Amino acid sequence: MAISADERRELILRAVRESGTPLRLAELADRLAIPAVTVRRDVAALAEAGRVGRSHGFVSFREAPGEPTPASARTVGLLVPSVGSYFDELIAGARAAAAAQGARLVLGIAPYEVRDDRAQAAQLLENGADGLLLAPNLLPNGSARDHRWLDTLPVPAVLVERGRPDHGTLGDRLDMVYSDHRHGVLLALRHLASLGHERVLLAARDDSWTALEVRAGYEQGMRLLGAQPLPVLSTLDPGARPADPALLAAHIATAAANGVRAVLVHNDQDAIQLLPHLRTHGLTVPDDLALIAYDDVFAALAAPPLTAVSPPTRAVGETAVDLLLRRLTTATPLPVHRTALLPTLRIRTSCGG
Template identity: 70%
Template sequence: MGISGEERRRLIVTAIGELGGQVRLTDLAERLSIPAVTVRRDVAALADAGRVTRSHGYVSLERSPSDRLAGLNGTAAGLTVGLLVPSVGSYFDEVIAGVRSAATAAGARLVLGIAPYGAGDDRTQVEQLLESGAQGLLLAPGLLPGLDPADCAWLDSLPVPAVLVERRSPTPDGPGSQLDTVGSDHRDGVFRALRHFAGLGHRDVVLAARSDSWTAEEVRAGYVEGMRLLDMEPLPVLDTLGPGGGTSSDPVGLARGIAEAVADGARAVLVHNDQDAIQLPPLLRALGLGVPDDVALIAYDDVFAALAAPPLTAVAPPKRAVGEAAFALLLRRLTSGLDLPAHRTSLLPTLRVRTSCGG
């Protein structure tokens, strides 16, 4: 009986590693006693999945950003990179970890700055990073639609190379629009959640989301796009900050809003973010609604979702990989000496299925 395609591809990856990480396709076919045309087809599938790299009749294993940076110590040693984030203790911790591991592998020094949401001190923090000797910058500033362009005009006059991390200019010609960007494709992440709900038979899906961050805006836009792509009608968004706005969520008010939506026929809720979603099951239970029996929940971010009771199905942006890829791109700008075009790099989230959706 012939082996499956999956098993063949596993053997191919193993053989490439045993042969030194790079091998001719013809040698690979001979070693495995598999027809060359079959090997080429399997290698093409592995390349599409990002597991190998093809080049002029050769194939090699794809390496992580940290692995690729590990060989650049001689070039990166002594470089100082500044990283600006809006917070620590949640989403951006994994982004920081990715940047930090990549910087360590490359022999570079990392300096951290924190500019909280709404504080308006992005520029002050960046100036401090520059004064500390930063020769390149990784920035997650407070870019939101409706922002006065004058407040972020400084992005277009930075004296060193910079990469926007989990951010993008709100308009094609706005501040920072010519900078490199590396981030998660949050609209794709939302679509994955909605498609999972649809597969479980849910047509009326409520979005509960914040309204004070770039990710929140992308989640909201992705909800409208995703519902229409799935031929489902978008419902009014429940703002987790409550009617008064501010920066603190209103979990009790959110639970009541979800109960009202359930009374109108909805049975599925996507919640941005984990911190708000993880508080909902006991609050909904107090209102006579069980998760997942009466309400299916998916959280967005997957920082703490697995620790909920019940464990929450969650969209997981590739936070650590974003940090690694952003550092790799910045380092390329700093060390290659090439006149590179601006990059727009989007990494796809994954959906981690747990208990909170039923099914």
Template identity: 60%
Template sequence: MAVSAHERRTRILDVVRNAGSIRVVELAERLGIPAVTVRRDIAALAGEGRLERAHGTVSVRASEARGWRSGPGRVIGMLVPAVGAYFDDVVAGASAAAAAAGARVILGIAPYGADRDRAQIERLLDSDVDGLLLTPGWTPEEGLRGSDWLADLPVPAVLVERRAAPATPAAQLDAVCSNHRHGVLLALRRLSELGHKSVLLAARFDTRTAHEVRAGYTAAAHQLGLAELPVIDVSSSPGGEQELAALIAEAARSGARAVLVHNDQDAIQLPPLLRTHGITVPQDLALLAYDDVYASLSDPPLTAVAPPRSAVGAEALDLLLRRLKAGDSLPVHQLELLPTLKIRKSCGEPV
């Protein structure tokens, strides 16, 4: 027979009263209840002023209830799949917004493909966070399936640069994302305005951004009346940048005069490599990058799509603080921020 929430919480209170103070993980083991359920019950009891949480431990409140931290003093856990490049700016945006609100961010990293999201989130919860900003390391092959457990987290959470699969429990989470399909449309529209009738796409496939860039390419080419060319798969090129340059050079010799490359870490290495094939940027080939992390440092500087990375982090943090304040009275928000196009020298003059 299933144990009711009231019965669970009564048992939790009994154990905590006897222990005085106990780690949440130990409490869950002692009761034989999943840790995520115990944390959810503790959060409810803390909100009622009956328990106090601090750094992964729980104790009975002997004085006025503190409840979940309100305003200044909130602690936000943030999960990202990597540091460096793209997510540095997302983290910086969230951290700056937290500081402005008197809160602070603690960071967890679960690399792509390592299947460590859940373990890292558990560690963040052990730090007694009030809420979570989550960028799980989901890959396009996995989709955003298998994420229903996120809906059972004991604290509010906002997905960052991620969306759960439609009609799943996790789809009811707040989310803040860049609209990468719009970013690709900006890129192809610029090249179309310069007179290009087709645009080659060289893109990764192993991240959500890459998936959205590829989908955006097909949609934008159709919308703008551009010929859709076979996509060059950046991720699976065993020869690295040299092979990528060779494939683009071969396409250029077959008539391609413009290429969009995701991401710009790959794109900035192409101009000197293409010169070894007798192709100069932008005279022979217009080159446009996606991400704009390093694009301005290329020679020549690359025109690039710039997702609003810092703003995504800040907006997600602000949304989480609103959720913590308003609770379920705030409708679920799933926001998309539009990238911009940074015009530099790598696309040249109209053809």
């Protein structure tokens, strides 16, 4: 006996909800023994009513208004480009915030050089993620076509450490929680200015969102302080590999011979590797050169300990999880959030003064 459209859609809702993970439309049609064309039509109607989400051939369950599911029943997917350095603290913060509310955290890794953000996000969804925290390989000068998938995600998502979108661009309707790296650079420049350094050199990468924000912050900060920005030294070679620290030290020594006595280096690892090579040019820190590192992952372990800009990376992870779980468990729609957390400056001995 034929069943009504309402009955079919209740079967679809039940199947998707009981699955616990997004289902392929073809798999859903097979499971319910309903023609695929009919399933697609019913899923479209359910999506328009806000009962399911659909993206790239998948369908996922959404709670009806007034039926929020508690955080303890939720799974949060976290996608980062690496573990072992900068993102470790973000992961730790996300894990602690999820555990505090009884939610499950699932980790995905999409290295910058592989550029498989979309595939890794899809894997997190297949593993049951109800919402996503994403730190994709998203650069201001990248192709918008590469990130169109961000606007078609079937579940709520928060971009982490990927702030300052251009209005009208892809992903600008997503929540964002990020460190204000431009403010962090300004803190470093103000500190150096207070020690009498009007000319400050920046040595930085250019292959990540943080690196580009550090560069932009340097340009803005120097002009704000009434100083002229200097040409930025790249800490990457032409093949996008870490540059030879001996060569970087030679460039800094040349700048020092022309009166530059302060350097900001992104990141800690590059700053620490520079120290012995600077000594070969007769430059010691802080006697001959004030040096500030950006990231503060390992800066305190250097000899001498490095003054460093410390982004609130752990707090970014905590804040992003709290925001995502609130969006997942609150029946009332929330406005899109843009949450910028300010770095701090850890004063050590590498600047003197």
